[in-house]
Amino acid sequence: MIEKALNQYAAPTAHVADVALSEGTSALNVFGIDGRIGRLRYLAYLMAGTLVNGILTRVLSTAVGGAGEAMVVVTVVLSLALLWFHVITGVKRCHDLNISGWWSVTLIVPFIMLVWAFVPGSKGANRFGPPPPPNNWGVRILGVLFPILFTGVILAVAIPAYNAYIAKAKAHAARTAQPAQQP
Numbered sequence: 001m002i003e004k005a006l007n008q009y010a011a012p013t014a015h016v017a018d019v020a021l022s023e024g025t026s027a028l029n030v031f032g033i034d035g036r037i038g039r040l041r042y043l044a045y046l047m048a049g050t051l052v053n054g055i056l057t058r059v060l061s062t063a064v065g066g067a068g069e070a071m072v073v074v075t076v077v078l079s080l081a082l083l084w085f086h087v088i089t090g091v092k093r094c095h096d097l098n099i100s101g102w103w104s105v106t107l108i109v110p111f112i113m114l115v116w117a118f119v120p121g122s123k124g125a126n127r128f129g130p131p132p133p134p135n136n137w138g139v140r141i142l143g144v145l146f147p148i149l150f151t152g153v154i155l156a157v158a159i160p161a162y163n164a165y166i167a168k169a170k171a172h173a174a175r176t177a178q179p180a181q182q183p
Contacts (some may be wrong), residue, residue, distance in 0.1 A: 026131065034129070035132070036126075037093055039143075042089060042117065046146060049086065056078055057078050096132060097116070098128065
């Protein structure tokens with residue numbers, strides 16, 4: 001009996017059924033509620049939306065004169081647009097966490113966004129679609145700027161308030177330490 005020589009360079013012929021086909025990543029839809037976004041992209045989108053809103057508010061307030069009813073209308077319209085963008089971004093972050101988009105309503109509770117920034121999304125595909133695409137350099141830069149600017153704003157408010165508190169406390173201590181003068 002003559003056996004065929006085994007070709008070590010031939011493609012394998014075994015059927016492997018337990019390997020899932022890669023579904024790829026979901027397409028980015030910035031202004032829609034379908035799809036998923038990861039933690040860093042969530043922070044980057046919030047940062048970019050807030051920056052664009054601030055620039056537009058400044059430009060349009062200068063264009064309308066900076067006072068009066070026109071300024072109120074500009075501010076309200078741009079604030080509603082920013083709120084809409086934050087909601088759709090929150091819905092997509094919920095989808096990455098494999099929870100319903102209605103959970104984005106919980107963003108009115110302080111510090112919920114911080115939880116969403118630290119909890120990782122579900123690995124692989126979930127009921128809302130394939131995983132989000134990898135982050136590019138723009139997303140990484142904006143995502144890192146968000147906590148830095150958030151901390152800067154908090155410190156810019158907290159430090160002067162603390163200094164004012166210390167000054168008032170010292171003034172009060174100086175008043176109470178002096179003996180009452182009698183006429």
